[in-house]
Amino acid sequence: MERVTPEREWPLHDVASLRRIEAEAAASLSPHTLMQRAGLASARLALALAPHARNAWIACGPGNNGGDGFEAAFHLKTWGLEPVVTWLGTADRLPTDARASLQRAQSVGVAIQPDPPARYGIAIDALFGIGSRKPLEGTAARWRERLSTGGVPVLAIDVPSGLDADTGRGLAVRATHTLTLLALKPGLFTAGGRDAAGEVWFDDLGVAGGIVPPVARLAAEPAVEQRAHASHKGSWGDVAVIGGAPGMRGAALLAATAALHGGAGRVYVGLLDGDAGTLHGQQPDLMFRDPDRLDLDDMHVACGCGGGDAVRARLPRVLEAAASLVLDADALNAIAADPALQEKLRDRGEGRPTVLTPHPLEAARLLQVGVDDVQRDRLQAARLLGERLGCCVVLKGSGTVVAAPGALPHVNPTGNARLAVAGTGDVLAGMIAARLAAGRPPLAAACEAVFAHGRLADRWPAGSHLTAAELARAVHLPGEVSLPPSGWTGAR
Ligand SMILES: NC(=O)C1=CN([C@@H]2O[C@H](COP(=O)(O)OP(=O)(O)OC[C@H]3O[C@@H](n4cnc5c(N)ncnc54)[C@H](OP(=O)(O)O)[C@@H]3O)[C@@H](O)[C@H]2O)[C@@H](O)CC1
Ligand SMILES: Nc1ncnc2c1ncn2[C@@H]1O[C@H](COP(=O)(O)OP(=O)(O)O)[C@@H](O)[C@H]1O
Ligand SMILES: [K+]
CATH class of the missing domain: 3.40.1190.20 (Ribokinase)
Structure with missing residues (x-):
């Protein structure tokens, strides 16, 4: 895991190319591996951002982004915090990996509640990731507002929920930090992306990049310009x-x-x-x-x-x-x-x-x-x-x-x-x-x-x-x- 800084140029991948990276990685790894790595990395960063937090609110969505959130809750619980999960999904429509992570979280006694806790030391936004394609409504919109105005660190997993990962459009959670996974997405860095994402961190989940060509690059700091003495x-x-x-x-x-x-x-x-x-x-x-x-x-x-x-x-x-x-x-x-x-x-x-x-x-x-x-x-x-x-x-x-x-x-x-x-x-x-x-x-x-x-x-x-x-x-x-x-x- 590393913080994204302009010391080097970073490749940017759109959702279509990310799905190819995911598919190629999943083919060579045992099932559930990527989500376990994503959840562990998210829990580690959350703890580093709020080392004194005793409890955390983890807002989970109906898909695999929610699965990352369950997985993070599992780790935070085993490390002695009191994570509270609110969940937008239903068991019958939960993807297989996310279901496995929900079961892991439940097995260590993570509380799953209908409403966010009144107080929390850190929030994790695991509502939607790269699968988000429409504006947030209803409960999701309410939680977006709550997450954005809580006055504590907010870690978005992969993408701030509501943000289009390709373009940076959409009314999204305003995170203080985003841990983006597998590859950086252009939408985190342009249009509304910079306001929504906060400080961006990256974890490649142990998947070597470079197999799928990027769609753009995040520019790096220019090299020092040396001017020859013999110039005019x-x-x-x-x-x-x-x-x-x-x-x-x-x-x-x-x-x-x-x-x-x-x-x-x-x-x-x-x-x-x-x-x-x-x-x-x-x-x-x-x-x-x-x-x-x-x-x-x-x-x-x-x-x-x-x-x-x-x-x-x-x-x-x-x-x-x-x-x-x-x-x-x-x-x-x-x-x-x-x-x-x-x-x-x-x-x-x-x-x-x-x-x-x-x-x-x-x-x-x-x-x-x-x-x-x-x-x-x-x-x-x-x-x-x-x-x-x-x-x-x-x-x-x-x-x-x-x-x-x-x-x-x-x-x-x-x-x-x-x-x-x-x-x-x-x-x-x-x-x-x-x-x-x-x-x-x-x-x-x-x-x-x-x-x-x-x-x-x-x-x-x-x-x-x-x-x-x-x-x-x-x-x-x-x-x-x-x-x-x-x-x-x-x-x-
Ligand atoms: N696969 C992998 O290898 C890995 C994946 N990982 C993680 O998975 C994330 C991608 O997961 P994902 O594809 O399941 O999409 P996700 O963002 O959870 O949303 C889909 C669900 O949300 C729903 N939905 C969407 N927008 C909505 C809205 N506005 N309002 C309401 N509902 C909305 C949508 O419903 P549908 O559109 O299908 O009706 C569907 O149910 C990725 O960002 C990363 O965090 C990591 O673990 C690393 C390995
Ligand atoms: N909110 C912002 N964040 C980052 N850069 C900005 C922002 N607002 C303006 N800029 C930058 O400031 C410059 C403004 O250019 P422009 O709109 O042509 O103004 P003017 O014609 O008055 O000089 C551009 O380089 C633009 O990218
Ligand atoms: K998210």
Whole structure:
């Protein structure tokens, strides 16, 4: 059993591939082995989470997830606790393994009651696992609420009940911890998954992974970037930011600042408000140019950031010329509304890589669906968009998904709601452009920047509000320690 951390990349398996792993494992093991291992691991983790608990509430469901719960109750009882099981199922419909575990729990005197105990030191959510496909109702919904608001540690076995393991949708138990079994599931890490799952732990139940290919990966922390002594500003590429229509200059400056701190050799800014004069002295590291005169052929362009309607007219040239390209915000909306621009985007092909950074609404416009359709299956939406437009797609939000044609999608494990302030998306666009300028392939550039962006938010000083301007100044190369931006007062 181990805690899931981003020190390495983790394979993610959907329910269909998990069923294959289960079947292959079950064929080589004696019956009931996997459930016994699952229940023992759950009981051990529960005890570690609440070492002083005297009693536990174990909410068991009608299937094998409930069986894991009975098995955990059996162990907790033999270790001297007083577990109380509430059970949603019926004996006649209980799967064989779960029935064996129910009998084991009953044989050591585990109490099975209709209602949860008034007080308990820890709760175990064993209502539903990967077999859950519909919203919780009735008693299950009531127990979900009770589990989520009990004020004690809640350990979800395999998946928080109510959560769709593939997509992270569904009103689910809010666990403090989830022990997921056999393989990690994408739904634990995107959409509602991160809020429901809490801290994720993993047990492979002694079944060697790797037999069934994953459907996605949980991204890992990027390696430290070593820059050769014999390099110069040209080695680290030129980034051009095109955006900043009247009243929205700040967005372009955020992207440019982030690109600069993210390691770009030179950063140019082509403002669309036609008046950069006043900014030259205030932003001495940035080079302001007429956007129509920038020579984009060798440049890594971030386009859109605060571009408003004015960006539309620039897009044909940007799409034709930019060596590599990050398209954000208004650029994406313009492309969504114009099939000719979509065609130009597809024409860029692999030779001139493009990264799109839509938030869910922008992705919905590009796919011509509703935002709920995107959020219902974020992995699928990102994959589909990438394939349709021949681009790498960064679908932002909690558990950002990065997908590119022909590659396994990545789910990003960093970031938090502190990023939900205006301008942080512009910062991300600049960071990705800097990684492209450093020569990274688009999927790697996007994954590294998204990870670093979220990591900055995760390490933001407690009590200090995150702003996009400070975030942009805190950006640094992979592996380097960030300097606090000027004005930071919070303890680190
Ligand atoms: N097999 C193995 O090798 C191993 C399996 N293991 C464990 O088994 C779990 C998977 O077990 P599972 O397939 O039995 O599904 P599970 O999640 O218990 O739910 C199915 C039952 O719930 C019902 N139901 C579902 N949703 C519902 C809802 N919203 N509201 C009401 N009812 C609902 C559903 O009813 P039905 O849809 O069939 O009418 C059915 O009765 C897995 O996550 C892991 O914990 C481990 O022990 C390791 C080895
Ligand atoms: N609740 C959240 N959890 C994690 N990341 C978030 C959350 N809310 C926003 N973000 C991140 O913050 C950034 C916001 O980007 P975007 O929506 O384009 O904002 P803006 O256009 O104002 O810059 C994205 O990288 C997104 O993934
Ligand atoms: K569960």
